[in-house]
Amino acid sequence: MTEQTVPEDDQTESETAAADELAFDVDDLPGGALAALEAVLMVADEPIAAVRLATVMALPTARVEALLEELAAEYRGEHGGRPRGFEVRRVGDGWRIYSAPVYADVVGRFVLEGQTARLTQAALETLAVIAYRQPVTRGQVSAVRGVNVDGVVRTLTTRGLVAEVGTDPSSGAVLYQTTGYFLERMGLSSLDEMPPLAPYLPDIDSFEGVDQAIGDNR
Numbered sequence: 772m773t774e775q776t777v778p779e780d781d782q783t784e785s786e787t788a789a790a791d792e793l794a795f796d797v798d799d800l801p802g803g804a805l806a807a808l809e810a811v812l813m814v815a816d817e818p819i820a821a822v823r824l825a826t827v828m829a830l831p832t833a834r835v836e837a838l839l840e841e842l843a844a845e846y847r848g849e850h851g852g853r854p855r856g857f858e859v860r861r862v863g864d865g866w867r868i869y870s871a872p873v874y875a876d877v878v879g880r881f882v883l884e885g886q887t888a889r890l891t892q893a894a895l896e897t898l899a900v901i902a903y904r905q906p907v908t909r910g911q912v913s914a915v916r917g918v919n920v921d922g923v924v925r926t927l928t929t930r931g932l933v934a935e936v937g938t939d940p941s942s943g944a945v946l947y948q949t950t951g952y953f954l955e956r957m958g959l960s961s962l963d964e965m966p967p968l969a970p971y972l973p974d975i976d977s978f979e980g981v982d983q984a985i986g987d988n989r
Contacts, residue, residue: 797828804830808838809868818865839866846871863938863945879931879952897923898932898949902965905948906936912947932956 797807807828812819821839825832839859848854858871870878890898897920900912912920924947927933931952935945949962959965 795829797830804828804834805838805842808835808842812859812866812868815867818862818867820865824866862935863943891923893918893920894923894926898927898953901927901933901947902949902953902962906946907948908939908942908944908946910942910944 797804800807802809808824811824811827821836822832824839825835828835830838839861842859844850845852846855846858854871856871856874857868859866859868893916896916897912900915901907901924904911904915909920909924912924924933928935928947931950933947933953934950936948937946938944939946954960954962957965
C-alpha cells in the first residue's frame with residue numbers, strides 16, 4: 772500500500788489542531804462545552820464572533836454556533852426551565868450576554884440609583900449629537916465633536932440615556948440612539964418635540980469612512 776503524503780501546510784494545520792485538542796477538551800470540564808462557553812461570555816465586555824469563540828474553545832465554528840443557539844433557547848426557558856433574567860444574543864457579527872429587555876426598568880433603577888450628578892458639558896454635547904443625528908456611531912460623534920467620546924458614550928449608556936441599536940452596514944461599528952428614558956428625563960413624548968438644533972450640526976454623511984479610519988468596529 773502506498774503511503775499517503777500530507778501537504779506541509781495541511782500537516783502544520785493538523786498538528787496545530789491536534790495540539791489544541793491535547794491542551795484541553797472543553798467537553799471534559801464540569802458542565803461540558805456549554806458551561807465553558809458561558810464562562811467565556813460572562814467575561815466578555817463586547818460581542819465576540821463565533822469564530823473567535825471556536826478558536827478559544829478548540830471547537831468547530833459550526834458547533835459553537837449551535838451551542839450559542841442552545842444557550843439562547845435555554846435562557847428563554849424553552850427547555851423546560853424558568854426564563855432567565857439574562858439572555859445571549861447576536862449583535863452584529865458577535866455574541867454577548869445581556870440582561871433581558873423585559874427587566875430593563877428594574878435594572879435601570881439599580882444602575883441609576885444614586886447617580887443624580889448632573890451631566891458634564893462633554894456628556895451633554897455628545898448626547899445632543901446622538902439625539903439629533905441618531906442612529907450614529909462613536910466615530911461619527913467623535914468627528915462632530917473633534918474629540919474621542921468612548922468614555923462619554925459609556926457613561927450615557929450606563930445612565931440609560933442611549934443604547935446600542937445594531938451596527939452600521941458599511942463599517943460594522945456599533946450604532947447608538949437615545950432611549951425612552953432620555954425622552955422621560957427631557958419631558959418629551961417624542962423626538963419630534965426637540966428644538967430645531969439639527970440644522971446647525973454637520974451632516975453625518977460627510978463623515979463616511981471615519982469608523983474604518985479609527986478602527987471603531989466594536
